[in-house]
Amino acid sequence: MxxxxxxxxxxxxxxxxxxxxxxxxxxxxxxxTWGATRAECAEKLPGDELVDPGRPHTTRAVTVDAGPEDVWPWLAQIGEDRGGFYSYSRLERAVGADIHNAEVIHPEWQDLTVGDTVWLARRGGERGRQVVAAVEPKSHLVLMTPADYDRVQRGEPAGGSWSFHLRPEGGLTRLLARGNGGYTGNAVYDIAHFVMERKMLLGIQHRAER
Missing domain, CATH: 1.20.5 (Single alpha-helices involved in coiled-coils or other helix-helix interfaces)
Known part of the structure; x- marks a missing residue:
């Protein structure tokens, strides 16, 4: 009783x-799946093949009223020590990241090659950086942790990746962000990452359309 x-x-x-x-x-x-179609969520995107296929993934998207050539430069310069992430910079600085979101294109930050570092937060050391695992201008950018990048170099599957993809649609562009594995599935991470990534996509959209 x-x-x-x-x-x-x-x-x-x-x-x-x-x-x-x-x-x-x-x-x-x-x-x-915020902003993404069912087809986009199910689609295999560049970089997916580098990650353990059993890991959960997210797919988020926005439509940008600009061509990929106008969207790519904003994406190419992301990083703490570069153009920022176009998200909530005050929140990022509150947790120790020295983020200052760019409002213009910087030509000196446009060259990305496989193996380059994209800093999330330098104070985090190896845990605060991502490595370019694949890149194709005006098409896609695939990032992952240094440990996962090393696994891929050894021919092993990565545990996670974070990637961005540009799809032309007439004079518009579909900007997709995919998260593979990593901490996906952890509720605290999922909520925080959604809030920041959604703002990032909208931030790129706003800047490219402007």
Whole structure:
């Protein structure tokens, strides 16, 4: 028999359970596919082949009223020590990243090659940087941790990647961001990454259209 003292705990447990079910069934799927079509979510994108196929992934997208040639320069210069990430820079600086989002294209930051470093936060050392695993101007940019990049060089699958893809549609561009593996599936990471990445996509959209 349930005692009166136990009932508040039972109610709390039921509420938490309902919240967890709602998050998994509605909120997480919406975050994982924000702005993307079903076809885009299911599509194999450049860089996917480098990652363990059993890992979960996210696909988010925006339509940019500009051609890939106008979107790519903003994407090519991302990085803490370069053009930033066009997201919530105050939040990024609050956790120790020295982010200053660029409002213009910098020609000196346009050359990216495989093996280059893109810093998320220098203070994080190896954990604060990504390595360019694949790049094709006006098409795609694939990033991963140094450890995963080393695995790929040895012919082993990476545990995760973060990639961006440009798809021309007439005079417009579909800008896709895909997250493969890594911390995907961890609720705290998923929510924080969604908030920042969504703002990043909108930030690139705004700058390219302007």
């Amino acid at each position: 349930t005692t009166g003292r136990a009932r508040p705990w039972l109610a709390t447990a039921m509420a938490l359970g309902a919240l967890a079910i709602g998050y998994r069934s509605r909120i997480r799927p919406w975050m994982y």
